Amino acid sequence: MADLRNNFVGIKSPNPFWLASAPPTDKAYNVERAFKAGWGGVVWKTLGEEGPPVVNVNGPRYGAIWGADRRLLGLNNIELITDRDLYTNLREMKQVKMNWPDRALIASIMVPCEEESWKAILPLVEETGADGIELNFGCPHGMSERGMGAAVGQVPEYIEMVVRWCKQYTRMPVITKLTPNITDIRKPARAAKSGGTDAVSLINTINSIVSVDLDNFAPNPTVGGKGTHGGYCGPAVKPIALNMVAEIARDPETYGLPISGIGGVTTWRDAAEFLVLGAGNVQVCTAAMTYGFKIVQEMITGLSSWMDAKGHRTLDDICGRAVPNVTDWQYLNLNYIAKAHIDQDACIKCGRCHIACEDTSHQAITQFVDGVRHFEVMEDECVGCNLCVNVCPVENCITMVGLEPGTLDQRTGKTVDPNYANWTTHPNNPMARQAAE
Amino acid sequence: MGTTQSGIHRGRLTPAEYETNFSDLHPRLDDHEALVAADRCYFCHDAPCMTACPTSIDIPLFIRQISTGNPVGSAKTIFDQNILGGMCARVCPTETLCEQACVRNTAEHRPVEIGRLQRYATDVAITENQHFYERAARTGKAIAVVGAGPAGLACAHRLAVEGHDVVIFEAREKAGGLNEYGIATYKAVDDFAQREVDYVLAIGGIEVKNGLKLGRDFTLADLTANFDAVFLGMGLGGVNALGAEGENLPGVYDAVDFIAELRQAADKATVPVGRRVVVIGGGMTAIDAAVQAKLLGAEEVTICYRRGKEHMNASPFEQDLAASKGVMIRHWLRPKRVIARDGQVAGIEMEYTELQDGRLAGTGETGVLTADQIFKAIGQTFEAAGLGALALSGNRIAIDSEGRTSVANVWAGGDCVKAGEDLTVTSVAQGRDAADSINRMLAAGAQPASAVA
Numbered sequence: 001m002a003d004l005r006n007n008f009v010g011i012k013s014p015n016p017f018w019l020a021s022a023p024p025t026d027k028a029y030n031v032e033r034a035f036k037a038g039w040g041g042v043v044w045k046t047l048g049e050e051g052p053p054v055v056n057v058n059g060p061r062y063g064a065i066w067g068a069d070r071r072l073l074g075l076n077n078i079e080l081i082t083d084r085d086l087y088t089n090l091r092e093m094k095q096v097k098m099n100w101p102d103r104a105l106i107a108s109i110m111v112p113c114e115e116e117s118w119k120a121i122l123p124l125v126e127e128t129g130a131d132g133i134e135l136n137f138g139c140p141h142g143m144s145e146r147g148m149g150a151a152v153g154q155v156p157e158y159i160e161m162v163v164r165w166c167k168q169y170t171r172m173p174v175i176t177k178l179t180p181n182i183t184d185i186r187k188p189a190r191a192a193k194s195g196g197t198d199a200v201s202l203i204n205t206i207n208s209i210v211s212v213d214l215d216n217f218a219p220n221p222t223v224g225g226k227g228t229h230g231g232y233c234g235p236a237v238k239p240i241a242l243n244m245v246a247e248i249a250r251d252p253e254t255y256g257l258p259i260s261g262i263g264g265v266t267t268w269r270d271a272a273e274f275l276v277l278g279a280g281n282v283q284v285c286t287a288a289m290t291y292g293f294k295i296v297q298e299m300i301t302g303l304s305s306w307m308d309a310k311g312h313r314t315l316d317d318i319c320g321r322a323v324p325n326v327t328d329w330q331y332l333n334l335n336y337i338a339k340a341h342i343d344q345d346a347c348i349k350c351g352r353c354h355i356a357c358e359d360t361s362h363q364a365i366t367q368f369v370d371g372v373r374h375f376e377v378m379e380d381e382c383v384g385c386n387l388c389v390n391v392c393p394v395e396n397c398i399t400m401v402g403l404e405p406g407t408l409d410q411r412t413g414k415t416v417d418p419n420y421a422n423w424t425t426h427p428n429n430p431m432a433r434q435a436a437e
Numbered sequence: 438m439g440t441t442q443s444g445i446h447r448g449r450l451t452p453a454e455y456e457t458n459f460s461d462l463h464p465r466l467d468d469h470e471a472l473v474a475a476d477r478c479y480f481c482h483d484a485p486c487m488t489a490c491p492t493s494i495d496i497p498l499f500i501r502q503i504s505t506g507n508p509v510g511s512a513k514t515i516f517d518q519n520i521l522g523g524m525c526a527r528v529c530p531t532e533t534l535c536e537q538a539c540v541r542n543t544a545e546h547r548p549v550e551i552g553r554l555q556r557y558a559t560d561v562a563i564t565e566n567q568h569f570y571e572r573a574a575r576t577g578k579a580i581a582v583v584g585a586g587p588a589g590l591a592c593a594h595r596l597a598v599e600g601h602d603v604v605i606f607e608a609r610e611k612a613g614g615l616n617e618y619g620i621a622t623y624k625a626v627d628d629f630a631q632r633e634v635d636y637v638l639a640i641g642g643i644e645v646k647n648g649l650k651l652g653r654d655f656t657l658a659d660l661t662a663n664f665d666a667v668f669l670g671m672g673l674g675g676v677n678a679l680g681a682e683g684e685n686l687p688g689v690y691d692a693v694d695f696i697a698e699l700r701q702a703a704d705k706a707t708v709p710v711g712r713r714v715v716v717i718g719g720g721m722t723a724i725d726a727a728v729q730a731k732l733l734g735a736e737e738v739t740i741c742y743r744r745g746k747e748h749m750n751a752s753p754f755e756q757d758l759a760a761s762k763g764v765m766i767r768h769w770l771r772p773k774r775v776i777a778r779d780g781q782v783a784g785i786e787m788e789y790t791e792l793q794d795g796r797l798a799g800t801g802e803t804g805v806l807t808a809d810q811i812f813k814a815i816g817q818t819f820e821a822a823g824l825g826a827l828a829l830s831g832n833r834i835a836i837d838s839e840g841r842t843s844v845a846n847v848w849a850g851g852d853c854v855k856a857g858e859d860l861t862v863t864s865v866a867q868g869r870d871a872a873d874s875i876n877r878m879l880a881a882g883a884q885p886a887s888a889v890a
Contacts, residue, residue, distance in 0.1 A: 068476040348543040351482030367483065393479050394544060 002307035003314045004300065006040060008280045009173040009198040009258050011131040013040035013104040016281035016303075016315055017271065017296050020262055021045050021108035021134060021177075024288050026082055028092035032099070037293035038300060041104025043201075043283060046081035046136045047089055049111040049121060054080045054143075060221035063210035063230065074236035075286045076210035078221065078228055080142045081110050086124070094128040105129075106175065110136040110148050113158055115165050122170040132173035135162060135197075137188070138204020140181050140231045150204070153179035156191030163195025175260060178202040178244075180237075185244040186251045193254050200248065201260035201283060203241045205231025234286035238264030242277055246326045249278025266295075268302025275315065276322040330424050335417040337409050338384040338400040340364075340377045346397040349373055353388035353398060361387050380410040441736050444781075445688065445810050447709040449734025455705045458732035462623040462758075463527075463553060471557045474550045475504035477541060485538035486551055491858075491866045492519035496535060500554055512562030513569045515555055519869070520594045521587050523563055523633050524616050525862045526556035527624050530721075532754045534862070563636050572642055573600035578879050581606065581664040583651050586614020587861045588670035588851030590637050591868030592875075597642040599876045604664070605643060608650035612638075614672055615852075616861065618697040621725040622705070623732070652822025661846060666875045669824075669834060669842070669849035670868055673817035679717060681785075683775030684813070688782030692716065692726035692814035699729055711810025714738045715785050717772050718814030720750035726812045727764045738764045739806060743771040743790050743797060773803055775811060784808050819853055830855045840871030848875055 006016040018041035019025050019034055026045040034042055048054055056079055063076040082089060097105045107130045111117040125133060136143075137153030144151040152158045159176065166174045176192035178185065180203040189200050207229050211220045219227030241263025248254050261279030265271050266287040274282045287295050312318050342353065342365075354375050357365040364381035365388060366374060377388075389398045403409060405418030425432050440449050450458070466474060478500040486496045495514050502511035515522035529535075531552035539548035561567075578601045582589045585607035593603040611617050616630040638645070649655060651671055660667045676691045678684060688711070702708050710733040716723050719742035731738045740759065742749055745768050749756065759766060769790045776784040784807045788799040819833045828835045828843035833855040840848040850867030852859050 069473055348540040349481075349485065350479045350540045351484070352479065355482035373483075373485070 002304045004304060006281050006315060011104045014102060015040035015300050017299050018283045020283035020285040022285040028096050031096050034293045035100045035103050038296045043106040043108050043134050044093055046108040046110045047086055048081050049117050050086050053083045053085055056080055056083050057223050059223035063220040065210060072290050074232055075234040076208050076230040076232045078141050078230040090124055090128050093130060097129040104131050106132045106134050108134045108136050113147055113152055118165045119169050126170055126172055134175040134177050134201060136177055138177050138179040140205055140207045141229060150179040150181055153188055154182050156187045159188050160191040160195035163192050163197045167196040173198040175199045175201050177204055179204045180244055181207050185247050189248045189254045193257050199258035199260060201262055203244055203263045205233045206237055208232035235264045235266050238270060245279055246277045249323045250326050268299045271299055272303055275319050278320045278323045280319060331422050333420045335421050337403045337416050339379050339382045340388050340398055341401045342375055342377055342398050346394055347375060348394055352391045356387050356391045361385060443712045443809055445709045445711045448706045459622045459705050461626045465560050466553050466557045471503055474554055475500045477549045481540055486535040489534050489538035491862045494518045496551055499558060503554055503558055508558045508561040509567050511558035515559055516569055519865050520591055520637055521865050522555055523559035526552050526559055528620055529862050530752045533752050568639055570598050570640055572597055576600040578665045580666045581660040582668045584671035585612035585645055586670055586672050586851060588864035588868035591865040592668045592872045593643045594637050594640055595869050595872030597640045603643045605645045606649045607645055607647050610647055612645050621729055622700055656823040657825050667847045668871050670851040672852045674820035675818035677816045677818055679772050679813055681772040681774055686775050686777050686782050689775060689811045692722050692812040695812060696725055708733060710735050712736050713808045714810045715806050715808040716740045716812040716814055723814035724751045724755045724759050726814055728759050728762045731762045731764055740766045741770040741787055742768050782809055782811055785811055839874035840867055
């Protein structure tokens with residue numbers, strides 16, 4: 001059996017699956033249920049400063065997009081940080097941590113961007129026995145209008161400043177949660193590192209209008225006739241999150257900085273992808289909000305089975321393994337040539353590969369051969385773009401097959417060059433570097 | 438209380454049993470079911486289902502319209518090709534047409550439920566009284582249509598859309614043809630056939646004259662003399678004889694009459710049925726009669742077909758339906774003699790058959806099935822009357838690829854023509870295409886066509 005125990009910046013948990021700071025971790029009742037279901041840790045829903053708590057809207061807080069059979073693909077929310085009293089949260093956190101000493105309990109915090117505010121709350125959190133804190137610099141709605149959340153996360157100097165205060169006023173590990181609503185994710189990550197953060201976590205939710213009510217001409221969720229942008233999460237955001245995690249993982253300035261991966265993790269496979277791209281663990285929210293806490297059991301067993309099958313014993317064996325293979329486009333091997341291949345036994349003859357290629361790509365797939373409906377790749381036209389693979393409804397029916405060096409590429413009439421060659425040295429590149437003499 | 442006494446009797450079941458037995462075989466999908474079913478469509482390119490549909494309905498498009506919450510637009514996609522798409526959704530043997538061609542069969546042996554989705558969309562449009570067509574400016578041309586069945590209605594509708602005036606001559610009391618008189622009751626409940634006729638006729642410009650029969654009340658020559666064009670779609674009027682001794686005994690019925698009587702009966706308890714019923718035949722009519730005899734409370738219903746299971750015209754789905762209702766289907770048996778007792782049917786002597794050098798022959802071995810009611814369902818025949826010199830082929834009206842007959846300005850389609858598959862949907866296609874041909878002729882002011890020598 002693979003060992004799934006996780007040690008993230010010194011915070012230990014029995015598995016790398018944490019619940020992200022969000023409604024599922026708002027109070028002891030939910031968190032107790034989560035731990036019973038098997039979650040390795042939780043990031044308690046964001047605490048605000050002492051005093052009257054924030055209030056939420058009393059109408060709809062969520063919107064969604066769906067795939068086939070109404071499978072939830074993306075969720076959007078306009079909820080704020082916890083709307084419960086600070087001391088109620090602290091009291092419950094302390095009790096839960098006592099009840100579940102082997103699980104990770106992290107406090108998410110968002111207070112005004114003033115040193116006194118942070119200095120005031122940190123000892124209160126520390127007193128609960130929490131394992132660490134996560135700085136919420138990501139919340140894109142509501143709180144950002146008040147100068148907190150994403151309003152801080154979008155200014156690297158503020159990030160560095162606040163992280164520095166936190167490192168000064170607490171011994172707890174500091175995880176800085178980043179907003180994706182920024183052009184270059186490496187900038188806030190570098191700032192957090194400069195401030196001394198122990199780790200970053202990302203992504204927080206993405207600014208979004210998830211849909212529009214066409215009867216009332218208002219964004220969803222509509223509250224009394226008006227809507228506002230919310231934070232987008234769920235399976236749909238995973239590709240964006242993966243890229244941002246990889247960008248930080250391979251940036252020389254932040255290389256080695258621990259990352260807690262967040263964004264659309266729904267299955268063990270999603271989690272594994274974050275881990276191999278450099279995340280030390282993952283945080284989950286939408287999957288739990290869609291299916292309930294039990295879903296972690298699929299994630300644990302799935303990850304374990306995959307690791308067993310591949311001979312990976314611990315998380316250290318897989319974390320970051322894909323990072324060296326993430327590169328810039330200019331370094332991709334232009335001499336690598338692949339062609340699509342359609343498995344005729346698996347083909348159900350829906351014709352989608354043909355029409356996708358015919359209408360929108362390279363006219364490289366037949367519709368009829370000898371008058372019979374038959375879909376086959378014409379290698380002399382195929383550029384290996386992979387579109388047909390992506391539109392085919394049958395798994396593994398169409399695959400990309402790399403041409404062996406020395407074989408003929410029927411499209412270009414040239415034999416496949418065994419040597420690596422990229423754009424930086426390509427003759428068509430006006431900026432091409434001369435090869436060393 | 439129900440009864441199992443021998444003889445042919447009405448009221449064998451309780452009112453509740455009649456209600457259950459003759460309710461909708463496949464109720465309309467609800468909105469959620471329709472979305473789930475529609476989600477399974479792959480939106481194939483040049484879709485095989487569409488090719489398999491005799492009316493070439495753009496199935497991927499109409500299903501996509503359902504899945505995007507546009508059932509009314511979906512219905513228009515269907516009606517553009519098949520104005521009787523509502524009935525076809527109920528009675529088409531989809532398992533041998535569109536659904537057989539569905540690529541999901543290859544993928545997972547379960548096609549998209551095209552028929553039920555088509556019913557969903559067309560039901561929405563008809564229930565909401567959504568109409569999609571308006572008549573063009575009147576052309577002043579008048580066309581006679583003989584028969585208000587699927588072929589005639591489809592033809593008349595298309596002609597009316599083009600602005601022509603149409604008169605339909607219908608022999609029976611109601612319009613609809615076999616949709617009204619020949620479909621098993623549980624396939625088109627709630628008087629759907631008449632609602633559909635009303636929906637089709639709402640286009641305007643179509644007058645239906647009931648109770649007028651070609652060959653009895655008027656001749657084809659009368660029509661050609663008074664109309665710019667004629668479409669013949671009167672179906673099949675006759676029934677094949679058993680060719681067995683005693684077939685005129687009381688207790689021997691035509692299955693088509695039984696099916697019609699049942700459809701027209703407001704209270705199914707008034708329709709009598711035997712205790713032991715034998716149905717002779719192997720097509721849809723045999724199945725419809727047998728299943729409904731069973732549903733009326735017959736204790737024992739047996740279909741006897743002279744060839745093997747694989748030769749039956751009834752689809753495997755229909756055969757399974759019959760079996761599920763408790764109908765016994767026996768093969769390689771042909772009727773030899775109807776046996777009477779006290780002047781009533783008491784049984785039927787059947788002879789075993791086999792293929793000898795590819796030809797069907799009796800083996801000489803016989804057996805007797807006890808029966809107090811026998812239905813003949815061995816095919817219908819075309820009754821040529823009042824057609825003058827109109828050319829026939831294979832005992833039905835000869836037509837060319839556009840539906841033109843041998844007589845100038847006379848078209849034909851549906852079951853009365855050769856080349857028909859005797860399906861509602863094929864009749865619709867032929868009626869529609871004949872209308873297009875008629876319209877081309879009228880529009881061009883062309884010479885009358887006479888394609889079949």
